[in-house]
Amino acid sequence: MTDLLQNSNRRWLKPIVFGSLLLVATIAGCSLIKVERIDAGNVGIKVNLAGSSRGVDDITYTTGWVFYTPLSTAVYEFPVYTQHKEYEEFEVQSKDGSGFGVAPSLNYFIQSDKVDDIFRQYRRPLPDIEDGFLKTAVYEAYRVATNRYTADSLISNRGSYEAQVKANLVGQLQTMGFTVQQITTKLEPPASLKAAIDAKNTAVQTGLQTENRIRQAEAQARINIAEAEGRAKSIRIAADAQAYANEKQQQSLTPLLVQMRWIEAWEKGGSAVPAYTSGSGGSGSQFLLQLPAGAVGK
Numbered sequence: 388m389t390d391l392l393q394n395s396n397r398r399w400l401k402p403i404v405f406g407s408l409l410l411v412a413t414i415a416g417c418s419l420i421k422v423e424r425i426d427a428g429n430v431g432i433k434v435n436l437a438g439s440s441r442g443v444d445d446i447t448y449t450t451g452w453v454f455y456t457p458l459s460t461a462v463y464e465f466p467v468y469t470q471h472k473e474y475e476e477f478e479v480q481s482k483d484g485s486g487f488g489v490a491p492s493l494n495y496f497i498q499s500d501k502v503d504d505i506f507r508q509y510r511r512p513l514p515d516i517e518d519g520f521l522k523t524a525v526y527e528a529y530r531v532a533t534n535r536y537t538a539d540s541l542i543s544n545r546g547s548y549e550a551q552v553k554a555n556l557v558g559q560l561q562t563m564g565f566t567v568q569q570i571t572t573k574l575e576p577p578a579s580l581k582a583a584i585d586a587k588n589t590a591v592q593t594g595l596q597t598e599n600r601i602r603q604a605e606a607q608a609r610i611n612i613a614e615a616e617g618r619a620k621s622i623r624i625a626a627d628a629q630a631y632a633n634e635k636q637q638q639s640l641t642p643l644l645v646q647m648r649w650i651e652a653w654e655k656g657g658s659a660v661p662a663y664t665s666g667s668g669g670s671g672s673q674f675l676l677q678l679p680a681g682a683v684g685k
């Protein structure tokens with residue numbers, strides 16, 4: 388009976404042991420195999436780390452889903468669309484020894500057919516290349532370009548300066564698989580030059596303000612003159628009109644009108660009215676005698 392139970396236990400034990408070993412092997416195998424997906428717009432390269440193919444010919448392009456064993460193979464993914472990289476400020480010297488702070492921003496892309504050459508050259512993923520080789524290339528491009536200008540000419544020729552920097556950078560990177568699209572510069576002049584520039588700008592602003600005040604004063608003076616001329620003209624016109632009216636009034640005082648005025652005054656009476664007239668009635672021969680009041684009735 389005991390032998391029967393032992394044989395029965397052995398029969399159940401073998402499948403359990405086999406299953407456990409299979410599970411362990413599966414887990415170990417999965418841990419030795421990795422899966423990675425190469426996204427669109429990227430180029431993947433698979434690098435052999437061991438074996439007879441290790442060395443110059445150890446890199447192959449790959450796309451889509453990639454299965455590999457990390458112990459013998461590495462997979463790197465390089466984007467081939469536009470990359471933007473900003474670098475912290477560093478200092479470069481102008482021809483006359485002035486130090487300029489430069490904080491560049493770079494737009495570039497990797498040429499897809501040069502990815503393997505880039506990796507063979509640097510054996511690093513792209514972020515490491517950006518902080519190593521590319522950073523050095525950018526610094527060198529600025530150093531060479533800045534040294535061709537004096538401080539004043541650099542400030543006055545920012546456009547040509549940045550064009551020179553880009554030309555220097557393209558010359559270094561294009562043949563190595565990097566295409567430079569744009570580079571922009573945050574340029575910080577030395578403190579002494581910055582103070583001089585600020586003073587010059589202040590003087591220019593003050594001059595412009597003074598010119599504006601002069602133009603405003605001249606304009607106001609012209610307005611005042613125009614208003615004064617208008618008032619004087621108005622006064623002249625009014626005086627001319629009054630003189631004309633007086634002249635017409637004097638011309639209208641004919642001898643006959645004068646006689647009528649005398650008659651009107653006579654009829655009203657009074658101590659100052661004329662009581663006697665003499666003359667032929669013609670113009671120029673008439674005269675008045677002033678008589679005492681009450682003399683007419685006597």
